[in-house]
Amino acid sequence: MAGDGENSNGGAEPAAGTAEPMEKLDQLIGYNLKRVYILVKNDFRQVLTDDDISPRMFSVLSMSVESAGITQSEVARQLGIERSGLVSIIDDMEKRGLLSRMPVEGDRRAQALHTTEEGRAVYKRALAAVFSHEERIFSVLTPEEQASLLEVLMRVRRSVEGG
Secondary structure, three states: OHHHOEOOOOOEOOOOOOOOOOOOHHHOHHHHHHHHHHHHHHHHHHHHHHHOOOHHHHHHHHHHHHOOOOEHHHHHHHHOOOHHHHHHHHHHHHHOOOEEEEEEOOEEEEEEEEEOHHHHHHHHHHHHHHHHHHHHHOOOOOHHHHHHHHHHHHHHHHHHHOO
């Protein structure tokens, strides 16, 4: 019975205040995802400091290099960033000479992003640093475990996004 020191699984319940404070949290997948995310994100930020770019700037650079002429709206949609927040990021990147914006023919409101030569050089350096970061962080996993982790995370992401 729950009132006599036993839980519904028949195991003894710890006396109030005696359980390790993190015991319950450590059993939660979401909590562990958050903890790992914070650690990985902080390391990721550190890796990008040589080129003085943020993780969001790296993502925007990646999209503009890989999809030349992609519109700001499409970048915002794919990265899940509010368009208004993206504008200030792109403004900073444009001032630094990493990107340029050009009107999209046939759509006066749309702006296409084009990576400058400097932007491509920064992206190339940052990408190498990011690959090293990923290799270092995830070296505790075998290549098969890394592939499985990525597949599971993508499946959960699609489910949460409604797809």
